[in-house]
Structures are given as structure tokens and as C-alpha cells.
Amino acid sequence: MTNHISIGLIGLGGMANHHINLLSQLKNVSVSAVSDVNKEQLQMIGDKLNIPQNKRYEDYEELIKDSEVDAVISIVPNYLHAKIISDCIQHQKPIMTEKPFTLNFEEAAELKKQYEKQPIPCMVGFSxxxxxxxxxxxxxxxxxxxxxxxxxxxxxxxxxxxxxxxxxxxxxxxxxxxxxxxxxxxxxxxxxxxxxxxxxxxxxxxxxxxxxxxxxxxxxxxxxxxxxxxxxxxxxxxxxxxxxxxxxxxxxxxxxxxxxxxxxxxxxxxxxxxxxxxxxxxxxxxxxxxxxxxxxxxxxxxxxxRNQLEDFIDLINGVSPEDCPTFYDGYENQKxxxxxxxxxxxxxxxxxxx
Missing domain, CATH: 3.30.360.10 (Dihydrodipicolinate Reductase; domain 2)
Structure with a gap:
């Protein structure tokens, strides 16, 4: 039996609704924590998903550190991509990150060094x-x-x-x-x-x-x-x-x-x-x-x-779906x-x- 997976959602703008919809179609998966710098948006989405107040984070690093969050979906502006991926590597949290992979290739090259030392399930949003x-x-x-x-x-x-x-x-x-x-x-x-x-x-x-x-x-x-x-x-x-x-x-x-x-x-x-x-x-x-x-x-x-996030859940569960865009696809794309x-x-x- 597949274990339940608790997702932390970082970035609650328009694209978040798309990912929330995709997640709603999957079994044994739910959004358990959310993060956004916009307090109003944070409360609105938190209310919509019935997220407890202590799982509504203005600081995304606190969400990544949350031991009850099994994996992260990040939907933020490009300049934050590398930092969030790096934090997820540090805390060994699987992540689905939006494209482009990073702000520039220098960031991608640095991430590659970190990733090869401590790999995690990582999917890039080439939808x-x-x-x-x-x-x-x-x-x-x-x-x-x-x-x-x-x-x-x-x-x-x-x-x-x-x-x-x-x-x-x-x-x-x-x-x-x-x-x-x-x-x-x-x-x-x-x-x-x-x-x-x-x-x-x-x-x-x-x-x-x-x-x-x-x-x-x-x-x-x-x-x-x-x-x-x-x-x-x-x-x-x-x-x-x-x-x-x-x-x-x-x-x-x-x-x-x-x-x-x-x-x-x-x-x-x-x-x-x-x-x-x-x-x-x-x-x-x-x-x-x-x-x-x-x-x-x-x-x-x-x-x-196929629901894109099915592949992300498979990655978390140790399966490597064919044609799933992973960390290295993001890296090569940035190159x-x-x-x-x-x-x-x-x-x-x-x-x-x-």
C-alpha cells in the first residue's frame, strides 16, 4: 500500500491553482502546508485548502524544514528557483520546480555540484x-x-x-x-x-x-x-x-x-x-x-x-517514469x-x- 504524501506548496499565484487541481486528481496525496509572501493570498489559499494556521508560512525555508512536509512543489519567480532547490537538497526534500531551472547557468552549475553530493527526487515543470x-x-x-x-x-x-x-x-x-x-x-x-x-x-x-x-x-x-x-x-x-x-x-x-x-x-x-x-x-x-x-x-x-504530477509522486516513491523531466533535464535546458x-x-x- 502506498504511503500518504504531504505536499508543501511554495508560491500561491495563478499557476498554483493548476497544480492544486492536478494534485486533487491523485490518491494518497494532499497539500498540507503552503507558503507565500503575500499574506492575503496565503490566507485565502490556506482557507480554501483547510490548511492549519501553523502550516501557513510566509518564509518558504520554514516550510522546507517542516518535518511533516514530505515533498515540495515550487511555483515562484525565476530568481528564487536555485535557492529553493538548494534548500531542498540540504534538507533532502523531493521537489517539483517550475522552469526555467535557474536564473542563469552559473546557478545551475553550482546546483549540479550540490545535487551530485546529495541527490533528491527532482522534477522540472516542463509540462x-x-x-x-x-x-x-x-x-x-x-x-x-x-x-x-x-x-x-x-x-x-x-x-x-x-x-x-x-x-x-x-x-x-x-x-x-x-x-x-x-x-x-x-x-x-x-x-x-x-x-x-x-x-x-x-x-x-x-x-x-x-x-x-x-x-x-x-x-x-x-x-x-x-x-x-x-x-x-x-x-x-x-x-x-x-x-x-x-x-x-x-x-x-x-x-x-x-x-x-x-x-x-x-x-x-x-x-x-x-x-x-x-x-x-x-x-x-x-x-x-x-x-x-x-x-x-x-x-x-x-x-x-497523463497527469504530470503522477510522475512526481512516482519519483518520490522511487520509480523513474519514462520521459519524466528531472534535475538533469533542467540543467541541460539552462545550458x-x-x-x-x-x-x-x-x-x-x-x-x-x-
Whole structure:
């Protein structure tokens, strides 16, 4: 019989509701402690989950130290990721941490040293591995449905950064708090998607830019302040087995709420799928007899649906689920993010074509 697992939830913003919902679908699991610096939010979520007052922490370190908390789910701004992971390693607490893995690669490298001395079950929130169409597409790829994979195209589009929305200067637009902009927030998912289907990045070239250079401050003055991170990032790469990848992400794509779109190109066919259509895949196959390109829409079988946090619970229980994004996936992802930022810095002074 599986022992009951008590989860401590750090960070009670919007994404916390998603994780609370996922946890509610699992047996022998419950949220037993919560933490947030926003006292009002802490009390509201605490009341919603019937958390005792002594298990509502303003200081997340106290939650991690709590002997009655079996594991941690951390949903906080990027600049806190490394410290919380480090504390969990120190106190040997399993953790599910949100992406990007850390603020920068220096933090990731330091964490790797700590982790290898005292490993813990650690999952990184690359949630699109749990979209049913993505999981089905990987199976079809391994079944050789489109032949040898040659190249992959990934784009991740949102529109909450466009001028008309008037999004103010939140922490996501500050390098000191986020590390990077659309790249770390959305691009980290694109990188993980490519690694999920095609393996490791070997080399790349990148271009980052910022369309909206100033945004209104969050204080009462509403004065315009500088944005010091990207809101558009594009890069090309060569991955394992000489697979070529092209990637683009922006928060300035009118009409796209949250669209991670993937195309896999093989010698014998193409697959197209999106997180916004989790139950279908468009498959194009070359018909050698008719010399035609036959397109079909595939319905994703139910068995490809999986609750992301099921894998986290399995990790805690000593099981290693296939394709579960672990500590090393977070580390490798951060390494690629670092390479993109380094290359974009080098190529930022553009030469005029004559």
C-alpha cells in the first residue's frame, strides 16, 4: 500500500491553482502546508485548502524544514528557483520546480555540484511533455511513421505583451528577477520539446530583440521604465544525428493566447501538433504508389493522457517514469538557454549588408 504524501506548496499565484487541481486528481496525496509572501493570498489559499494556521508560512525555508512536509512543489519567480532547490537538497526534500531551472547557468552549475553530493527526487515543470498529442507524436516517431527525422520547427506564441494590452513592468520584464524574457519563459519549453523529440543541442545561432522597450511601473507613478529582457527570440540549431531545428518565440503575436506549435519533418512524412489541440495530430505521409502526399487527422488515444504530477509522486516513491523531466533535464535546458544568450550578445552588433 502506498504511503500518504504531504505536499508543501511554495508560491500561491495563478499557476498554483493548476497544480492544486492536478494534485486533487491523485490518491494518497494532499497539500498540507503552503507558503507565500503575500499574506492575503496565503490566507485565502490556506482557507480554501483547510490548511492549519501553523502550516501557513510566509518564509518558504520554514516550510522546507517542516518535518511533516514530505515533498515540495515550487511555483515562484525565476530568481528564487536555485535557492529553493538548494534548500531542498540540504534538507533532502523531493521537489517539483517550475522552469526555467535557474536564473542563469552559473546557478545551475553550482546546483549540479550540490545535487551530485546529495541527490533528491527532482522534477522540472516542463509540462508540455504531458500534452497527449506530444506523447503520441513521440510514439509515432519511434514507430517510423514519418521515416528518419530530418528537421523540427517549434514556435511558441503569446500576445499579452502587445502594446494594446498595456501589461506593466512585472518581474518577467526585469533581468535581475527573470534572467531573460520570452526566451526563458517560453523558449525553455521549446528547448525541452526539441530535446524530447530530437536529443541534445550540438550548436546554434540566435537573435534576441525587444519590441516594447518601456513599460509602466507597478507603483502609483506609472512612470515608464526600461525593459532589459527580450520579448522576441529566434534561433536555429543542430541537434543529435544532424537533426536541424528552427525556433521562434514572442509575446507580441496578436491572436495567440498560448500556442506551442511543433512540426516534425521526416523522409517519409510530416507531423503537426499544438498544445492548443491536445487530442489531435495532423499526419502527412508520402504515398509511393500514387506519388501523393496523403494527409490524415489522427485522434490521440486516451492512454496518452497523463497527469504530470503522477510522475512526481512516482519519483518520490522511487520509480523513474519514462520521459519524466528531472534535475538533469533542467540543467541541460539552462545550458542551452545560456548558449542562446551568449550567442545573441555576440551577434547583437549587426553589420549592414552591402
Amino acid at each position: 508540455y511533455r504531458y500534452v497527449a498529442s506530444f506523447r503520441y507524436a513521440k510514439d509515432l516517431l519511434q514507430q517510423n511513421k514519418i521515416g528518419k527525422l530530418r528537421h523540427i520547427s517549434v514556435r511558441y506564441l503569446q500576445d499579452w505583451g502587445i502594446p494594446a494590452v498595456q501589461t506593466p513592468l512585472t518581474w518577467r520584464f526585469k533581468k535581475a528577477l527573470s534572467g531573460s524574457g520570452a526566451l526563458g519563459d517560453l523558449g525553455s519549453h521549446m528547448i525541452d520539446t526539441a530535446r524530447f523529440f530530437a536529443g541534445e543541442f550540438q550548436h546554434l545561432k540566435s537573435l534576441n530583440t525587444t519590441f516594447i522597450n518601456k513599460r509602466a511601473s507597478l507603483d502609483q507613478t506609472k512612470q515608464l521604465e526600461e525593459v532589459d529582457v527580450d520579448d522576441y527570440s529566434a534561433f536555429i540549431a543542430v541537434l543529435d544525428h544532424e537533426i536541424v531545428g528552427q525556433f521562434m518565440t514572442t509575446r507580441n503575436a496578436v491572436g495567440f493566447s498560448n500556442a506551442l506549435e511543433v512540426t516534425l519533418f521526416g523522409d517519409e512524412g510530416t507531423m503537426e501538433f499544438s498544445c492548443e489541440r491536445p487530442d489531435e495530430i495532423s499526419l502527412i505521409q508520402f504515398n509511393h504508389e500514387q506519388k501523393t502526399r496523403d494527409r490524415t487527422s489522427l485522434e490521440v488515444p486516451l492512454n496518452y493522457k 542551452v538557454l545560456h548558449q542562446i544568450l551568449e550567442d545573441a550578445t555576440i551577434t547583437s552588433e549587426h553589420e549592414v549588408i552591402k
